[in-house]
Amino acid sequence: MVYENPDQVMIGLEVHVQLNKANTKMFCGCTTNYTDEEANTCLCAGCLALPGTTPVLNEKSVEYAIKIGLALNAEISEETDFYMKNYFYPDLGNGYQVTQFDKPIVKNGHVVIEGEDGELTVRIRRAHMEDDPGKMAHFGTIEKSTGSIIDFNRSGMPLVEIVTEPDMRTAKEARRFLDKLRSILEYLDVFDGSREGALKADANVSVYHGTRVEVKNISSHKAVEKAINYEIMRQKDAVRKGKKLVQETRHYDEARNVTISLRVKETADDYRYFPDFDLVPLYVGDKIEGIRAKMPELPDAKRERFVAQYGISDAHAKSLTSEKAFADLFERVAQKVDPKVAASWVADIVKGELNYRDMPVTTCDPDDIICVIDMVCCKKISDEGGVTVVRALLDEGKKPEQIIAEKGLSMVGGDFLEKAAKEAIAESPEAVADYRAGTEKALNFIVGKVMQKAKGKADARQAREMVLKELGK
Ligand SMILES: Nc1ncnc2c1ncn2[C@@H]1O[C@H](COP(=O)(O)OP(=O)(O)OP(=O)(O)O)[C@@H](O)[C@H]1O
Ligand SMILES: [Mg+2]
């Protein structure tokens, strides 16, 4: 099946990633862990761009940018430099953002995602380093606000902006790209995606090879998908009505699920880019190979290894490697129990139950999961009982043995089965006669009766064997 792209939709993303694991900000020693701190407490004269302050580049942020570039299968520029991007906005202390211009640290990469019609290669145009401005909050909605307040804790956070080519054709593909990118970044350990504002995307959308419109600063992957779908619909509608689309920047209002025009798009000239005279050109040629040698295993490679090493299905391997913590949990469990069984419990049950509760995988103790699987395998509890235990592990935080005792999940033993089989046979003379006359199906009726007596706490195969034995077969 080939995806035809009837409306010639093109989507390109600009993704801003906060390197919040770099510990300190991009040009000073202030902390990057400001999330739980009071507004305007994690800052220095440099974050406020007070006169006389000079930037000192954080080496770690450069290392992280290179790591990201290598993970995106990109070229790393041996020599790179910084530019001032000038614009006026109250959250920008010095009136310019430090960024990169024609020599970004990363260029020409690609990421493979699952597209509408099979694998889709999304080209990465570039990725560059820049610093984050402060954070503004508006009273009321952004276009009708009566006032705004600013928190400069975020000012100076090291960012990497990753810019794709417009290779995605549907909102779903854009979302999958973001999911994949987030997963790669988490594997790289350069950012903590759970923090607010850690990853923000601007979506550029055009239809019928018309003008691109940029929707800014969308915070969640789900919102990106919705904003793009809205924008495609709005543009198609405009074209159908003969309206002219202009190149502009729009804002996505999640509550109303609409995009609204913010400003007509500024061009590069408007920003008056010029070299940052406080920062010398940066040579990183001597760092690249060292960083390459220490690159961690990334999601695609891990997925392939899981299939080869553990003999699990590709679907399970994909699900398990989408988040590094899940992959780690699976590998811990697979050391102790049959890996195929481990894959199905961790990917199908544990992951589902965690997602349902919106709980992080770190809530799970691998030893508890091993214990549940062991007990299911040796028929101490049923499959269903196992699921009940997993749920209670998450909801009640107790140990498996305690849960099994409290909820009475232990499977019934041989004595009980023997008694139940005898009773079931005595209560079902017709079924017994039918069975003896050669109607195989009649046996199911008798086994069903045994299962009823055991209230679901018997193994169906054992129950069947017991009935056969009692019938003298
Ligand atoms: N015809 C198009 N339709 C959709 N997206 C497009 C089209 N042409 C370019 N794009 C996308 O627009 C984005 C351009 O981003 P880039 O950062 O290079 O420039 P910018 O948006 O002008 O600058 P800024 O960083 O100031 O927003 C890329 O993601 C690119 O894929
Ligand atoms: Mg950009």
Ligand SMILES: [Mg+2]
């Ligand atoms: Mg842009």
